[in-house]
Amino acid sequence: MLTIYSPDHRHQDAHVELTDGQLVAPYENPKRADRILSQIQQADLGMVLPPKDFGLAPILRVHDRGFVSFLQSAWSEWLAAHGEFDALPLNWATRTMRHDRIPETIEGKLSYYSFDAGTPIIAGTWQAAMASAQVALTGQDWLVQGERSVFSLCRPPGHHAARDLYGGYCFLNNAAIAAQALLDAGAERVAIFDVDYHHGNGTQAIFYDRSDVLFVSIHAHPSHSYPYFLGFEDETGAGVGEGFTRNYPLPLGTDWKAYAEPLEQALNTIRHYAPDAVVVSLGVDTYEADPISSFRLQSHDFHAMGQAIARLNKPTLIVMEGGYALEAIGVNVGNFLQGVEEG
Numbered sequence: 403m404l405t406i407y408s409p410d411h412r413h414q415d416a417h418v419e420l421t422d423g424q425l426v427a428p429y430e431n432p433k434r435a436d437r438i439l440s441q442i443q444q445a446d447l448g449m450v451l452p453p454k455d456f457g458l459a460p461i462l463r464v465h466d467r468g469f470v471s472f473l474q475s476a477w478s479e480w481l482a483a484h485g486e487f488d489a490l491p492l493n494w495a496t497r498t499m500r501h502d503r504i505p506e507t508i509e510g511k512l513s514y515y516s517f518d519a520g521t522p523i524i525a526g527t528w529q530a531a532m533a534s535a536q537v538a539l540t541g542q543d544w545l546v547q548g549e550r551s552v553f554s555l556c557r558p559p560g561h562h563a564a565r566d567l568y569g570g571y572c573f574l575n576n577a578a579i580a581a582q583a584l585l586d587a588g589a590e591r592v593a594i595f596d597v598d599y600h601h602g603n604g605t606q607a608i609f610y611d612r613s614d615v616l617f618v619s620i621h622a623h624p625s626h627s628y629p630y631f632l633g634f635e636d637e638t639g640a641g642v643g644e645g646f647t648r649n650y651p652l653p654l655g656t657d658w659k660a661y662a663e664p665l666e667q668a669l670n671t672i673r674h675y676a677p678d679a680v681v682v683s684l685g686v687d688t689y690e691a692d693p694i695s696s697f698r699l700q701s702h703d704f705h706a707m708g709q710a711i712a713r714l715n716k717p718t719l720i721v722m723e724g725g726y727a728l729e730a731i732g733v734n735v736g737n738f739l740q741g742v743e744e745g
């Protein structure tokens with residue numbers, strides 16, 4: 403299988419992440435993509451190609467222009483105000499507050515455009531996020547050129563980012579940008595299948611009121627897992643999008659035995675939709691030893707998951723999302739890709 407990769411992901415290399423009351427080294431770090439790439443090379447999984455540059459236009463098909471400008475200038479504004487510390491927001495417009503005023507200062511703008519304090523912006527954030535989106539777009543382009551399956555080794559991830567919101571280590575929604583580009587290249591229906599441990603709240607929100615993109619997600623139940631406030635079963639879409647969002651929230655400790663059936667249901671939902679192409683938001687943080695998650699999939703289960711998705715028999719773009727067990731991330735992604743290739 404073709405892999406698309408850019409070394410520019412290294413520019414997102416923050417100093418701290420706020421987790422469980424402590425400032426710790428970021429789980430979402432450059433080693434993740436390094437490990438995946440070296441596994442792909444070691445296991446001879448196919449050619450690795452750099453991204454092409456599709457510019458900003460396909461990003462603005464999904465994201466708000468003011469949000470994109472904010473991401474482009476956030477670091478220089480923060481640097482001028484505070485110096486070389488990771489830029490992090492501290493408060494949000496929750497219940498009882500207004501959402502219709504964009505603040506003028508960088509602290510206020512960080513608050514307005516984010517939904518958590520776990521997603522640091524540093525000097526290279528925009529460059530890395532932009533490269534990650536181009537990696538997804540290039541994978542999409544190869545699919546349009548007739549490839550059956552392509553792996554976009556995106557980093558930073560994207561599925562938590564909405565039209566004008568960043569958070570959950572995500573800035574630009576790579577999977578959503580690729581799905582929209584597939585539609586713009588002539589596809590009538592695209593299914594996004596999100597198998598990351600965490601609900602893809604950004605992707606769901608972007609396509610919630612549309613029927614040309616089906617969003618299907620299997621994830622940890624939001625009653626106990628991040629992002630907590632989206633991903634429940636009763637979210638099924640709105641307006642003409644009614645019926646085109648499907649969530650399969652699962653309990654803590656879910657293993658393959660408990661995962662396989664909702665996986666089959668989710669795949670049947672996608673089959674019934676009869677998409678022209680499938681975009682997989684691939685998170686391997688469902689792995690048993692993941693440091694921030696609590697499912698119990700084993701490395702060989704990712705092979706079975708890849709095979710099951712391949713049985714959809716549709717052109718498939720695999721977009722990298724989460725997975726934080728560095729010692730196993732390469733093998734887990736490699737197993738998944740091998741499964742997809744074997745069918």
Ligand code: OKP
Nearest residue numbers: 520570571600628694724725
């Ligand atoms: C991004 B992706 C756990 C804190 C969770 C954010 C997790 C973002 C996951 N102690 N912080 O979906 O893998």
Ligand code: ZN
Nearest residue numbers: 598599600724
């Ligand atoms: Zn995740």
